[in-house]
Amino acid sequence: MPVNFATTMMLFSYPNTGHKDQTPEETIEHHFNGSLLREEISAFQVAAELSDDQCRVRLSADNADALAQIARRYQTFFDIGKIGLQDADAFRASGKWDANWRFFLASRGPYGLRKSIEIMDFPPLTLISNQDYLKSKTTSRWWELLILNGVSDADKALYSCILDIVPVAAPASDGTKLTQSGIYNGPFDQYGLPLLKALAQTQDRSVRRPLIALGMPIRDWIHRNWNLSLNVVEIGTISLDDGKTCSVIASNHPSFFYYAVDSNTGDNSTEKNIAAGLAIMKQDIVCAAWHAQMGAHSCGRSSAGTH
Amino acid sequence: MHRWGHTPAADPQQVLTDSISKWKDRDAVLLALVKKQAGVGKLLLETRFSLAELERVREFTPSPDQLKELEKRFYAENAEYRV
Numbered sequence A: 001m002p003v004n005f006a007t008t009m010m011l012f013s014y015p016n017t018g019h020k021d022q023t024p025e026e027t028i029e030h031h032f033n034g035s036l037l038r039e040e041i042s043a044f045q046v047a048a049e050l051s052d053d054q055c056r057v058r059l060s061a062d063n064a065d066a067l068a069q070i071a072r073r074y075q076t077f078f079d080i081g082k083i084g085l086q087d088a089d090a091f092r093a094s095g096k097w098d099a100n101w102r103f104f105l106a107s108r109g110p111y112g113l114r115k116s117i118e119i120m121d122f123p124p125l126t127l128i129s130n131q132d133y134l135k136s137k138t139t140s141r142w143w144e145l146l147i148l149n150g151v152s153d154a155d156k157a158l159y160s161c162i163l164d165i166v167p168v169a170a171p172a173s174d175g176t177k178l179t180q181s182g183i184y185n186g187p188f189d190q191y192g193l194p195l196l197k198a199l200a201q202t203q204d205r206s207v208r209r210p211l212i213a214l215g216m217p218i219r220d221w222i223h224r225n226w227n228l229s230l231n232v233v234e235i236g237t238i239s240l241d242d243g244k245t246c247s248v249i250a251s252n253h254p255s256f257f258y259y260a261v262d263s264n265t266g267d268n269s270t271e272k273n274i275a276a277g278l279a280i281m282k283q284d285i286v287c288a289a290w291h292a293q294m295g296a297h298s299c300g301r302s303s304a305g306t307h
Numbered sequence B: 001m002h003r004w005g006h007t008p009a010a011d012p013q014q015v016l017t018d019s020i021s022k023w024k025d026r027d028a029v030l031l032a033l034v035k036k037q038a039g040v041g042k043l044l045l046e047t048r049f050s051l052a053e054l055e056r057v058r059e060f061t062p063s064p065d066q067l068k069e070l071e072k073r074f075y076a077e078n079a080e081y082r083v
Helices: A005-011 A024-038 A064-093 A126-130 A137-148 A172-181 A189-200 A216-226 A256-260 A269-295 A301-306 B012-023 B027-038 B051-058 B064-076
Strands: A045-050 A055-060 A117-120 A161-164 A211-214 A235-239 A245-251
Touching: A005 A024, A005 A064, A024 A045, A024 A055, A024 A064, A055 A064, A064 A189, A117 A189, A117 A216, A137 A256, A137 A269, A137 B027, A161 A189, A172 B064, A189 A216, A211 A216, A216 A235, A216 A245, A216 B064, A235 B012, A245 A269, A245 B012, A256 A269, A256 B027, A256 B064, A269 B012, A269 B027, A269 B051, A269 B064, B027 B051
Parallel strands: A117 A161, A117 A211, A211 A245
Antiparallel strands: A045 A055, A235 A245
């Protein structure tokens, strides 16, 4: 894609924390390799080439048709990522940006043959050093719930195409600071809404992929953009700007469970903690069942060439 | 062709109804899952499930409003990625 070198570095958050030994090309290839592994593309090769005004990533694999479609989707992903970068620059210029925050696009996820879209608020900084968006305790927990609902271990990552409404990595303890900065109130909608539209698309023009709204900021985002109020374990539909609709379920943030099982002290705290965890688990397992079933036939190896 | 979701034959509301039914009255399984994901040591309950355990926690089940308050605390205390 035609893009200057500095922008390319920003799109890949180069250098990734703790990986300064990697060249820019190696970092880009690392992220593409991870994504393609999760697309279940076999025997692929990735080669990044950078110049002052272009970033070219050569992909090759046995399934050329599927790969071509994935490549187009990745192009769209990074084109919209550039919009996010502009949004970040504008927000930074407003003086509300914290020095510890970094622009960060979701990486190593399945952006071609995904089965559903998980909408979240912001990524923690640790994901940059992990160099893997799906390498987290929250994702692992949700995967366990999907597997209990019939998703195979091989397919679980296809359900975890994550859209952060704010592509800004922040310290784990900065949730309140992000909220108070106003970052969820629209500065990144020019990024998040087109990306949602792009990720939700399927070959069938009449249907879109299911959405999982993970957490309260996402429910607020949906309410602000679509005037749709959802409680946890409620579903609704939202219209995209192409006129198509998506079904969405409101779920808890996957980490809420961990907080709940450690939220009480004093008398009967053990029983209270487990009761809270059980109450949340009952909600989460139902949402995961819906997630698993709604995404079950949205893509896959057999249909890879048709998406 | 259904206009919702992606799985063409799936009605989202019906899928939700089915999902609720699937996990209804399976507290024993879910309790075991809670203990596994949270860490049994932290909860200080027996490794092996028993009906007595469920009875012990049932009276402490939070109400929907209490869960909402707990969620607000979760965000107010910046606990999203504490794990």
